[in-house]
Amino acid sequence: MGTTIHERISTTLRIAAIAGLASLTLAGCGGVKGAAVSNGALTETLRLAVHRGKYLFYHATFGGNGRTCETCHSAGGTTTGTAPNGMKLPSLANAAAIFPRAHGNGVWTLQDQLTHCVKGGLHGTPPAYDSKAMRDLVTYITSLAQGKPIDMGGTP
Numbered sequence: 100m101g102t103t104i105h106e107r108i109s110t111t112l113r114i115a116a117i118a119g120l121a122s123l124t125l126a127g128c129g130g131v132k133g134a135a136v137s138n139g140a141l142t143e144t145l146r147l148a149v150h151r152g153k154y155l156f157y158h159a160t161f162g163g164n165g166r167t168c169e170t171c172h173s174a175g176g177t178t179t180g181t182a183p184n185g186m187k188l189p190s191l192a193n194a195a196a197i198f199p200r201a202h203g204n205g206v207w208t209l210q211d212q213l214t215h216c217v218k219g220g221l222h223g224t225p226p227a228y229d230s231k232a233m234r235d236l237v238t239y240i241t242s243l244a245q246g247k248p249i250d251m252g253g254t255p
């Protein structure tokens with residue numbers, strides 16, 4: 100059965116509305132991206148976030164058992180680590196290049212991994228997914244992988 104004129108018009112309107120929304124969204128992203136490339140203040144913002152994330156990595160216990168990320172992931176995560184039970188851990192230098200990875204039926208992001216490590220490793224309260232501390236930690240971990248090729252789902 101063919102579409103009625105009314106259906107065709109409403110489809111056209113819908114497509115136009117979506118296209119309008121998409122161009123608005125792209126324009127918004129373009130603005131931010133342009134600023135990231137050209138604005139030195141944002142570079143400084145990233146540098147500071149890396150610095151705060153590194154500080155958290157070495158010092159934050161998140162109210163847990165006194166461990167920090169550094170307890171298991173040595174040298175700021177740049178070399179292989181050792182868990183308290185003696186288990187060898189991969190360096191985190193590649194972590195940002197291989198996440199997200201599949202986890203059961205879902206997807207496991209770097210934030211999910213950090214949440215898991217704070218709960219399981221530090222026995223602490225993980226920073227909220229969208230918190231400043233989570234962003235800073237993710238920014239630090241990502242800085243370790245600078246220049247590494249993305250290999251989503253790959254091995255450490």
Ligand code: HEC
Pocket residue numbers: 156166167168169170171172182183186188189190191193194197212213215216217219220221236240254255
């Ligand atoms: C008690 C030890 C322990 C502590 C403390 C710990 N982790 Fe982990 N971490 C592990 C283990 C074990 C793994 C390996 C996979 C797993 O069990 O999830 C891991 C894996 C990771 C990975 C993924 C590495 C990869 O490439 O697969 C990242 C990233 C990570 N940890 C970050 C952190 C951060 C950031 C902290 C601090 C908030 C932290 N970890 C604290 C034990 C720990």
